[in-house]
Amino acid sequence: MIPIGKFSRICQVSVKTLRLYDQIGILKSAYIDANSSYRYYEPDQLDTMIFIQRYKRFGFSLEEIKSMLEDVNSNHIEKLIERKTALIQQKTDLEATISKLRILIECIERKENMIENILGNYEINIVEKQPISIYGLRQEMSVADF
Incomplete structure (x- = not known):
């Protein structure tokens, strides 16, 4: 022992x-x-x-x-496959995050304006809309009626 x-x-x-x-x-x-x-x-x-x-x-x-x-009689293959799939998804998510972080670091090192760089890919239009009336109806009912 x-x-x-x-x-x-x-x-x-x-x-x-x-x-x-x-x-x-x-x-x-x-x-x-x-x-x-x-x-x-x-x-x-x-x-x-x-x-x-x-x-x-x-x-x-x-x-x-x-x-x-x-559960010694099972080889747990289903659980292992599920775990593998989850780990692959985590890896993909982490790689995407690392890629975005790398771009941000490069921008900071080049002393670029981060706001311009981040928003540079987007066009922002401000549009004024006229107000519209919205009406609602409230009624009490039981679960069986629903």
Whole structure:
């Protein structure tokens, strides 16, 4: 059995994280000493920890990871495909934001007027409209009437 301190160093997570995982039931310690309340882990629990760390990197919540660990008969392909799609969309959004930021930085470096540069692509026309009357009718009715 591996003491919690050594297990935390092997897994590169804090002891506090391991205690949290034990508390929420995502990675229960194999043995808890009755006298000292010290936690011990089995070597085969390293595989579970690797699974947890990998899925956390993919952006899954601890609740999602726990449910996947409990459902050992599933390969979770649908959830992985959904996560991949979401990450690709995030990447696209970030690339667009980075592109806009790059343009802004270039404008600032060239000491251009940012307002002119930003609004330079737009034509603004001010148009006055005559006021129009709008009428409404209010009636009380029940949900069944709706």
